[in-house]
Amino acid sequence: MARIDIENASVSYYLRKRGGASGLKGGSVGAQIIVGKRYLEIAALRNISLSLKDGDRVGLVGINGSGKSTLLKLCAGAVAAQSGRVSVEGTVSPQFALGSGLRPELTGRQNAELKCLYMRVPQSMVSRYVEEVKELSGLGGYFELPMQSYSAGMRSRLVMSLLRLVRGEILIMDEWINVADPSLNATVGGLQSKLIERSKILILASHSRRVLDDWVNEIMWIDKGEIRDFGPIGDVYPKYQKWLTERNERK
């Protein structure tokens, strides 16, 4: 049984203030910037409440900077709420930031081993998983060379293949991964589908209606760090789309 219960949670990022406050007034995207004496506060999420249980498949929509990734991070325990309550039952497997923490001086294999550590892969399964990452990546001998010797496409192959390390009951995805190389696309797509089918709760942020239609049944619309609407995809998505169109016309 997996559950996510969030009550009235707010998350802000704090930045040290440099220079004056002029020019910091709102743009058309992003959270409100609150100017303090020494710090700037970016109020990324404000009073969020939600309750998810087994079988829930939720898509997050919202324009750039509305707070989708921050909400995913909150559910994954990667950021803390400054106020409110967050309770998560079940193993969480974030798919976001697969490429973060990789080190160019290490080989593909060493990076995959390091990633196993970050993603809490049980020790007994590490060598099998690393071999599977190697197989998936198609990098062959390059898997044993430092990542700094890879081409951009080879690096992205390594990152995509790390998807094999994602496990858990609660699957948290920041965008569906589409790979530039068609020879890897079907494999990565298949891997993502399998992960979703096995998960108990799915939260997927995406700007693509097609991806959302395929995988979620409910939509949460986030705007300036607040939940603007939450419900069946057929109800909420058209409202969001209409709002987007009107917003673009006003520009």
Ligand SMILES: Nc1ncnc2c1ncn2[C@@H]1O[C@H](COP(=O)(O)OP(=O)(O)OP(=O)(O)O)[C@@H](O)[C@H]1O
């Ligand atoms: N590490 C950070 N430090 C400071 N501010 C941040 C940080 N991460 C996000 N923010 C700010 O928090 C707000 C919400 O950002 P978030 O990344 O959650 O939005 P998003 O909806 O996922 O955006 P996008 O669709 O562009 O990926 C934005 O105003 C952003 O500038």
